[in-house]
Amino acid sequence: QQKVQQSPESLIVPEGGMASLNCTSSDRNVDYFWWYRQHSGKSPKMLMSIFSNGEKEEGRFTVHLNKASLHTSLHIRDSQPSDSALYLCAAIGTGNTGKLIFGLGTTLQVQP
Amino acid sequence: ETAVFQTPNYHVTQVGNEVSFNCKQTLGHDTMYWYKQDSKKLLKIMFSYNNKQLIVNETVPRRFSPQSSDKAHLNLRIKSVEPEDSAVYLCASSFRTGSSYEQYFGPGTRLTVL
Numbered sequence: 001q002q003k004v005q006q007s008p009e010s011l012i013v014p015e016g017g018m019a020s021l022n023c024t025s026s027d028r029n030v031d032y033f034w035w036y037r038q039h040s041g042k043s044p045k046m047l048m049s050i051f052s053n054g055e056k057e058e059g060r061f062t063v064h065l066n067k068a069s070l071h072t073s074l075h076i077r078d079s080q081p082s083d084s085a086l087y088l089c090a091a092i093g094t095g096n097t098g099k100l101i102f103g104l105g106t107t108l109q110v111q112p
Numbered sequence: 113e114t115a116v117f118q119t120p121n122y123h124v125t126q127v128g129n130e131v132s133f134n135c136k137q138t139l140g141h142d143t144m145y146w147y148k149q150d151s152k153k154l155l156k157i158m159f160s161y162n163n164k165q166l167i168v169n170e171t172v173p174r175r176f177s178p179q180s181s182d183k184a185h186l187n188l189r190i191k192s193v194e195p196e197d198s199a200v201y202l203c204a205s206s207f208r209t210g211s212s213y214e215q216y217f218g219p220g221t222r223l224t225v226l
Contacts, residue, residue: 032212043202043217044155051212086153097168098143098206100215102155 003027004091006103014111019076021106023089024069030091033065033072034100038086047087048074079110114138116218118203124224125193133188133221135203143167144186145204145215146178155202161186162208190223198225 006023013019023033032051036044050056050065050072062075070091076083086107090100116137125131137144145160145168159178160168166178175194179187190197203218 034214038153043219045217046214049212049214088155090155098145098160098162098208098213098215099157099168100155101157105153 002103004089004101004103006087006089006106008106009104010107010109012109012111013079015079015081017079017110019079019083019108019110021074021076021087021089021108022071023073023103024071025091025101026070027091027093027101028070029094030070030101031094032092033063034090034092035063035072035074036088036090036102038088038105040085044088076108079108081110081112084108084110114140116203116205116216118201118218118221120221121219122222122224124226126226127195128192130189130191131193131223132190133201133203133223135186135188135218137184137203137205137216137218139205139216141205141207141216142183143206143208143213144180144183145206146186146188147202147204147217149200149202149220151199159186159188193223193225195225198223 035047038044065072086105088105089103143162146158161180164180175191200220202220204215206213206215
């Protein structure tokens with residue numbers, strides 16, 4: 001059983017559309033969520049992080065966090081073909097180890 | 113250029129051989145990590161070092177051993193590789209080990225065990 005669950009497994013959106021990705025941790029001992037993007041054949045690159053309840057926006061990307069339910073979501077508006085990638089959610093625990101626990105990811109395909 | 117560098121990019125070997133992967137970061141970080149990404153794209157942490165000291169040692173087979181000569185270098189040795197070791201090995205680094213410190217990943221080493 002994955003401690004970090006992501007949905008959907010894959011998502012297809014038209015260019016210019018909105019993509020919404022979800023992530024939930026079953027481990028209550030987490031205090032930070034990270035979203036990474038991994039293009040095919042490349043290494044993961046950090047997109048956004050969030051640790052407070054609420055919303056955080058950076059350009060076309062918005063993340064939400066509900067700490068009570070340990071649920072975070074990533075929304076990409078005006079999706080572009082270059083956004084096509086694997087989106088990985090990771091949770092980090094309250095201990096001081098820096099140990100990221102990753103979900104299986106959501107594969108996003110943006111169709112021109 | 114400041115980044116996380118890994119060598120080799122690819123390695124193909126036979127079952128039972130020993131392999132070593134190198135990782136160097138020029139970001140001035142003091143914490144480094146090894147992750148394994150399997151064929152289903154699941155990323156799992158294996159080890160982490162803070163200032164040459166091992167701080168995370170996940171349940172991995174004993175044939176895996178990390179080696180850190182200084183805070184900018186973290187190598188990974190696998191003695192007697194098995195077919196299930198075929199994966200991409202990703203090195204990462206960050207400032208410290210706290211939750212709020214972003215981890216930067218290297219390009220990865222793809223290992224294929226025949």
